[in-house]
Amino acid sequence: QMTQSPSSLSASVGDRVTITCRASQSISSYLTWYQHKPGKAPKLLIYAASSLQSGVPSRFSGSGSGTDFTLTISSLQPEDFATYYCQQSYSTPQTFGQGTKLEIK
């Protein structure tokens, strides 16, 4: 089971934001972060806990291993307002966190 916090977050353009994901047991670094906007396909941001997917802006970063992980956006841009999900691929079912909705303050 994957638990994200917070479930929602209000922030302003330029803010630094951190989202946390906790696994109920160790998943090593088998942790992926996705961004999802309404009506669009989810987008891969970070894989293997800390590797930035090609084409993703460097303001996105990930860290952690074992059970505790974080996604950080260093300086929020208008296009970053979306819902963010973590997902473990260590074992099946490959569960997602419940999501963190990032809204404009």
Place this chain on the structure above:
Amino acid sequence: QEQLVESGGGLVKPGGSLRVSCAGSGFTFSDYYMSWIRQAPGKGLEWISYISSRDNTIYYADSVSGRFTISRDNAKDSVYLQMNSLRAEDTAVYYCARGDYSSSSMDVWGQGTTVTVSS
């Protein structure tokens, strides 16, 4: 351009069946595992099934096990999800996604197809 396109969604009565398809293009389909993920109205993403690239290793979420069947045809660059004994709670947007073995992540997603289960 690498892309996935889902099709086959629609309105079906409870207890009915539906098959959704996902066609890949712009990449070597048989090199990747494939997954189905869904999002019910107002809910988050739910992983529901996985199929390996060539040896047909298959996994399901408990919520669909015994009712849904995943399959693929590498000659047609397509993956399928046969859904039987559908329930109202299966109403969702269904996404297919390409899985990269090297990163253990889903790096290409389709736009989704909507399945509505209602009488």
